[in-house]
Amino acid sequence: xxxxxxxxxxxxxxxxxxxxxxxxxxxxxxxxxxxxxxxxxxxxxxxxxxxxxxxxxxxxxxxxxxxxxxxxxxxxxxxxxxxxxxxxxxxxxxxxxxxxxxxxxxxxxxxxxxxxxxxxxxxxxxxxxxxxxxxxxxxxxxxxxxxxxxxxxxxxxxxxxxxxxxxxxxxxxxxxxxxxxxxxxxxxxxxxxxxxxxxxxxxxxxxxxxxxxxxxxxxxxxxxxxxxxxxxxxxxxxxxxxxxxxxxxxxxxxxxxxxxxxxxxxxxxxxxxxxxxxxxxxxxxxxxxxxxxxxxxxxxxxxxxxxxxxxxxxxxxxxxxxxxxxxxxxxxxxxxxxxxxxxxxxxxxxxxxxxxxxxxxxxxxxxxxxxxxxxxxxxxxxxxxxxxxxxxxxxxxxxxxxxxxxxxxxxxxxxxxxxxxx
Amino acid sequence: xxxxxxxxxxxxxxxxxxxxxxxxxxxxxxxxxxxxxxxxxxxxxxxxxxxxxxxxxxxxxxxxxxxxxxxxxxxxxxxxxxxxxxxxxxxxxxxxxxxxxxxxxxxxxxxxxxxxxxxxxxxxxxxxxxxxxxxxxxxxxxxxxxxxxxxxxxxx
Numbered sequence: 001x002x003x004x005x006x007x008x009x010x011x012x013x014x015x016x017x018x019x020x021x022x023x024x025x026x027x028x029x030x031x032x033x034x035x036x037x038x039x040x041x042x043x044x045x046x047x048x049x050x051x052x053x054x055x056x057x058x059x060x061x062x063x064x065x066x067x068x069x070x071x072x073x074x075x076x077x078x079x080x081x082x083x084x085x086x087x088x089x090x091x092x093x094x095x096x097x098x099x100x101x102x103x104x105x106x107x108x109x110x111x112x113x114x115x116x117x118x119x120x121x122x123x124x125x126x127x128x129x130x131x132x133x134x135x136x137x138x139x140x141x142x143x144x145x146x147x148x149x150x151x152x153x154x155x156x157x158x159x160x161x162x163x164x165x166x167x168x169x170x171x172x173x174x175x176x177x178x179x180x181x182x183x184x185x186x187x188x189x190x191x192x193x194x195x196x197x198x199x200x201x202x203x204x205x206x207x208x209x210x211x212x213x214x215x216x217x218x219x220x221x222x223x224x225x226x227x228x229x230x231x232x233x234x235x236x237x238x239x240x241x242x243x244x245x246x247x248x249x250x251x252x253x254x255x256x257x258x259x260x261x262x263x264x265x266x267x268x269x270x271x272x273x274x275x276x277x278x279x280x281x282x283x284x285x286x287x288x289x290x291x292x293x294x295x296x297x298x299x300x301x302x303x304x305x306x307x308x309x310x311x312x313x314x315x316x317x318x319x320x321x322x323x324x325x326x327x328x329x330x331x332x333x334x335x336x337x338x339x340x341x342x343x344x345x346x347x348x349x350x351x352x353x354x355x356x357x358x359x360x361x362x363x364x365x366x367x368x369x370x371x372x373x374x375x376x377x378x379x380x381x382x383x384x385x386x387x388x389x390x391x392x393x394x395x396x397x398x399x400x401x402x403x404x405x406x407x408x409x410x411x412x413x414x415x416x417x418x419x420x421x422x
Numbered sequence: 423x424x425x426x427x428x429x430x431x432x433x434x435x436x437x438x439x440x441x442x443x444x445x446x447x448x449x450x451x452x453x454x455x456x457x458x459x460x461x462x463x464x465x466x467x468x469x470x471x472x473x474x475x476x477x478x479x480x481x482x483x484x485x486x487x488x489x490x491x492x493x494x495x496x497x498x499x500x501x502x503x504x505x506x507x508x509x510x511x512x513x514x515x516x517x518x519x520x521x522x523x524x525x526x527x528x529x530x531x532x533x534x535x536x537x538x539x540x541x542x543x544x545x546x547x548x549x550x551x552x553x554x555x556x557x558x559x560x561x562x563x564x565x566x567x568x569x570x571x572x573x574x575x576x577x578x
Contacts, residue, residue, distance in 0.1 A: 081542070081543060081545070086548060123545065178441070178444055179482070180482070181485040181486075241505070241510070317509060329508055330505060333542055
């Protein structure tokens with residue numbers, strides 16, 4: 001497939017190069033259409049969110065009220081903090097104008113006059129790259145007042161995060177822009193009704209919004225034929241862990257996981273067997289290496305296998321990996337990142353971490369396995385936002401699919417995980 | 423007190439948001455860049471500047487891990503130890519740095535030159551193991567390449 005999000009064009013981040021390769025033509029085309037025609041095109045294309053939830057993007061856009069006296073907002077979510085996820089950074093660096101063009105088209109479609117691109121604070125270098133691209137786009141008249149002489153105006157700003165995974169959750173992200181702590185909000189009301197400063201707001205992931213320009217250029221029918229019919233389009237798959245060529249690879253949705261590991265990422269070092277993979281960032285349920293045959297990178301296939309596409313951040317673990325150590329590290333992360341609002345998550349994530357550390361010290365007990373499951377079950381579904389679920393799923397899936405690993409640890413404690421992981 | 427340049431930046435930022443409270447994060451960033459850390463005095467100043475209660479500023483500063491109330495060493499080495507880096511040897515990298523610098527995670531050398539911290543995923547998993555020194559990412563690290571990074575900084 002021809003690469004659309006990250007094509008091999010030198011200096012594409014420069015506005016001249018981007019324009020020379022057809023850049024901002026989709027915006028010109030879009031502003032010649034009726035706004036609802038633009039939304040309809042995105043809706044029919046079948047584009048689904050690339051931030052983790054796979055929600056249909058066009059449908060989300062239709063939730064925005066048409067008749068309102070309030071200003072409307074777009075937030076482009078570039079908080080990208082899910083462990084194993086590093087794809088949006090590629091767009092910031094290599095194709096920032098594609099994201100800016102998609103942002104503008106989305107604003108036109110929904111009648112939005114202000115957009116904030118929220119980028120995690122650690123990406124200081126990439127924030128400057130996006131700001132440079134944005135300044136160039138302003139200068140050429142693609143952003144700001146009276147865009148391309150159409151009378152349509154939109155301001156686009158970059159908002160820098162400050163180190164909080166939770167701000168990738170859409171309502172926490174809005175609170176963070178408002179200058180609050182990154183606490184998720186209770187839903188409903190949903191952002192389209194009551195978002196930034198109580199106004200209608202849509203939040204889309206960076207990669208999602210970057211799909212919009214070529215949907216407008218080539219039409220929904222063309223787009224819907226790329227990859228899996230129910231979850232179409234190109235997708236950026238970030239492969240990390242035990243592979244020879246870790247990296248971000250663009251491919252049509254629906255590629256077999258084993259093909260991604262072996263063809264794109266060069267296979268496992270030393271030709272070792274695959275013990276497990278985490279398919280879509282650390283929150284997605286872990287899959288056994290021996291269940292990967294026929295499992296593909298699309299929403300339906302992953303669901304059938306008992307996991308999720310998530311952010312398509314694929315972490316590969318070879319046969320020698322200490323999975324208890326991996327799970328303990330994941331649980332430490334969610335404990336650290338819990339915002340502290342909901343008791344099940346605030347307390348439960350800490351308990352998970354402590355009990356898993358007990359296993360690492362060789363002090364794990366048989367009944368601890370069931371206790372871990374019980375705690376995870378009591379976090380899942382009982383919190384304001386999905387961070388609780390994200391903390392529970394890795395534990396539940398690990399116990400379900402690798403119970404033997406825990407039991408081996410009870411019978412024969414091993415060396416501390418830190419030593420072994422090294 | 424903010425530099426004239428930063429005061430100008432604050433005025434520009436006011437144009438970006440319909441409510442002043444939204445300036446809290448961007449202005450705290452300006453403060454940290456100018457002063458190196460965010461002291462109680464700085465928080466009081468920001469509170470006054472933005473007409474936001476001090477308690478609110480304190481709440482924000484303590485919530486976000488990148489805002490720091492104490493200055494770090496001249497070079498702040500942040501090593502990612504999350505899953506992708508752990509699978510590719512971040513524990514060995516941390517041990518190496520601790521030995522080499524003679525400090526533990528979370529500590530600063532006596533000469534104030536180096537601070538060593540553990541961080542959560544930095545979004546550079548294909549370059550694991552990695553660390554950041556300030557805003558600069560160093561990826562695919564071995565003990566040898568890490569030593570070279572330290573030697574480069576030592577020269578500056």
